[in-house]
Amino acid sequence: xxxxxxxxxxxxxxxxxxxxxxxxxxxxxxxxxxxxxxxxxxxxxxxxxxxxxxxxxxxxxxxxxxxxxxxxxxxxxxxxxxxxxxxxxxxxxxxxxxxxxxxxxxxxxxxxxxxxxxxxxxxxxxxxxxxxxxxxxxxxxxxxxxxxxxxxxxxxxxxxxxxxxxxxxxxxxxxxxxxxxxxxxxxxxxxxxxxxxxxxxxxxxxxxxxxxxxxxxxxxxxxxxxxxxxxxxxxxxxxxxxxxxxxxxxxxxxxxxxxxxxxxxxxxxxxxxxxxxxxxxxxxxxxxxxxxxxxxxxxxxxxxxxxxxxxxxxxxxxxxxxxxxxxxxxxxxxxxxx
Numbered sequence: 001x002x003x004x005x006x007x008x009x010x011x012x013x014x015x016x017x018x019x020x021x022x023x024x025x026x027x028x029x030x031x032x033x034x035x036x037x038x039x040x041x042x043x044x045x046x047x048x049x050x051x052x053x054x055x056x057x058x059x060x061x062x063x064x065x066x067x068x069x070x071x072x073x074x075x076x077x078x079x080x081x082x083x084x085x086x087x088x089x090x091x092x093x094x095x096x097x098x099x100x101x102x103x104x105x106x107x108x109x110x111x112x113x114x115x116x117x118x119x120x121x122x123x124x125x126x127x128x129x130x131x132x133x134x135x136x137x138x139x140x141x142x143x144x145x146x147x148x149x150x151x152x153x154x155x156x157x158x159x160x161x162x163x164x165x166x167x168x169x170x171x172x173x174x175x176x177x178x179x180x181x182x183x184x185x186x187x188x189x190x191x192x193x194x195x196x197x198x199x200x201x202x203x204x205x206x207x208x209x210x211x212x213x214x215x216x217x218x219x220x221x222x223x224x225x226x227x228x229x230x231x232x233x234x235x236x237x238x239x240x241x242x243x244x245x246x247x248x249x250x251x252x253x254x255x256x257x258x259x260x261x262x263x264x265x266x267x268x269x270x271x272x273x274x275x276x277x278x279x280x281x282x283x284x285x286x287x288x289x290x291x292x293x294x295x296x297x298x299x300x301x302x303x304x305x306x307x308x309x310x311x312x313x314x315x316x317x318x319x320x321x322x323x324x325x326x327x328x329x330x331x332x333x334x335x336x337x338x
Contacts, residue, residue, distance in 0.1 A: 001043025002316050004297045006224045007197030009170050011139065012045075013074050013298055015291060015316040017226065018309070019048035020302025023065075024057030027304060032065040038306040042313040046074040048226075048300055050144060051129045052081035063133035070135055076226075077133070078174055078200070079125040080144035082114040117147035117155040126167055142172035142200060146180045152187050160194040172198035172226075178217035185221055202229035203296065204236070205271070205289055205332055206264050215295040224297035227290050232259040235268050236286040238311065242269055270331045278324060283308075287315035289328050 002015045018039040023032050036047070047066055049058045059077070066073060106112065113120050130136060141162065143155060162168040173184060173196045181199055188195040199218050203211050203225070218225050231237050233256055242265055275285040287299050299316075303309040320328070 001045075001313070003045070004224070006140065006170065006172075006297065008195070008222045009197045011074065011170055011197070013224075014043060014045045015298050016042070016044050016313050017046040017048050017076065017298045017300045018044050018302075019058075019062060019076070019300065021050070021053040021058060022302055022304065023049065024054035024059075024061035027061070029061050029064060031304075032061050034306060035303065035309060036062075036065045038309050039313070040069065040073075042310060042317075044313060045072070046076065046298065048076040048078075049133075050078035050081070051083050051125055051132075052078075052144070056083045056128075056132055059129055059132035060134075063135060067134055074139045075133070075135070076140040076142065076172075077129055077138045078142045078144040079122060079129065080115060080117055080147065082110065083125075083128070084114075117143050117150045119154055119158045122155070122158050122162070126162055130167065137167055137169060139169045140172050140198060141168040141170070142174050142198065145175045146173070146177075152180075152184050153191065156184065156188055156191070156193045163194050170194075170197045172196050172200065172224075174200035176201075176214075178213050181214070181217055181223065182221065185223070196223060198224040198226055198297070200226045200228060200300070202258075203227035203290055203293075204230050204232040204259075205286055205328065206232055206259060206267070208332065215293060219295035225293075225295045226298050226300055227293075227296050228300040229259075230287045230290045230299045230301070231283055232264065232268075232286070235259050235264060236271065236282055238282050238308075242272075267331060271328070274327060274331055278327075280318075281311045281314070283312050284315050284318065285320070285324075285328065287312060288318070288320040289325065291315055292320055292325055 003012050004015060005012055018035065047062060049062050051059060115121065126141065129138065141159065147155065159168070159171045163171065171194050173181065176199055181196065184196050187193065201211060201214055215225060271285060272282050275282045278285065290296055290299055301312045303312055
C-alpha cells in the first residue's frame with residue numbers, strides 16, 4: 001500500500017480508502033468488522049462514511065468496527081444532508097441553484113434546518129456523528145455538497161470553530177466545481193480560517209473531460225482529490241452484467257444514467273478484454289488508471305466481500321505501467337489496437 005499527505009497538512013492517508021453507504025445497510029456489523037480487518041491487513045488505514053448513509057447506521061456500524069484501532073487510523077466523515085431516508089428529490093435540492101422549497105418539505109415533516117452547511121445544522125450534525133461513531137474527534141470533516149443558500153463564510157467559520165475545539169482535525173469539501181473550490185480557499189485565506197485540504201469527486205475513465213478542470217485546479221492549489229465511483233456505477237466491476245437493459249433496476253439507481261450508456265458499455269467491453277490481455281482484474285485496471293492521475297490522492301472503495309476488497313486494493317499495490325496506461329487511453333480514444 002502507498003500513502004500520501006492530504007493537501008497542505010501533515011495528515012497521511014492510504015491511497016485506498018474503505019467505507020460507503022452500504023455499511024449498516026447491506027453490510028451488518030459482523031461483515032463490516034471482517035472487511036475492516038481485511039482492509040487493515042491490506043494496509044488500508046483510512047475509512048470514510050457520511051452522517052446520512054443508511055439513516056445514520058453507517059456511522060454507528062463503522063464506528064464500532066474501527067473502535068479498537070481508532071487512534072491508529074484516519075476517519076473521514078461527510079455532513080450536510082438530512083439524516084434519515086433521503087429521496088432523489090431531497091438529494092437534488094441542495095445541489096440546485098434554485099432556492100429550496102422549504103414549505104413543501106415542511107408539509108412532509110422535513111425541517112428547513114435538517115440539512116445544509118449553516119452553523120445551526122453543522123454544530124448539531126458533528127455532535128450527532130461523534131455520538132454515533134463512538135469517538136471524540138473526526139480526522140477529516142467534509143461538507144457533502146456546496147450549499148448555495150448558506151454563505152461559505154459562515155460554513156468555513158463554523159468548521160474552523162470545530163477544528164479549534166478539537167472535535168475535527170482537518171476539513172474538506174465534496175461535489176464542488178473549480179470556482180467553488182477556489183472561492184472557499186480565498187475566503188479561508190483572507191479571513192484566516194481553516195482551508196479545504198481535500199475535495200471528493202466522482203472520477204473514472206469516463207470522466208476524463210468533465211473533471212479535468214477540477215483535478216487541475218485542486219492540484220495547483222495543493223488540495224487532495226479523493227475519487228469515488230472509480231468503477232463507474234459498478235460498470236467496471238468484475239461481475240458487471242454488461243447486457244444492460246434500460247428498464248432494469250440498475251437504471252433507477254443514482255449513477256446509472258451517468259455511466260450505463262451504450263457508448264460506455266461498449267468501452268467497458270473493450271476494457272474488459274484489455275484487462276484479460278493484461279492479466280489484471282477489471283477493477284484493478286479501472287482504479288489503477290484513476291490512481292495514476294497526479295492530482296488523485298486516494299480512491300474510495302465500497303466492496304462487500306474480502307475478495308472484492310483485495311481485488312480493489314491491488315490497484316495501489318500493483319500500479320499500472322506507462323505502457324498499460326497508454327493501452328487504456330487508446331481504448332478510451334477509440335484507437336484500441338487489436
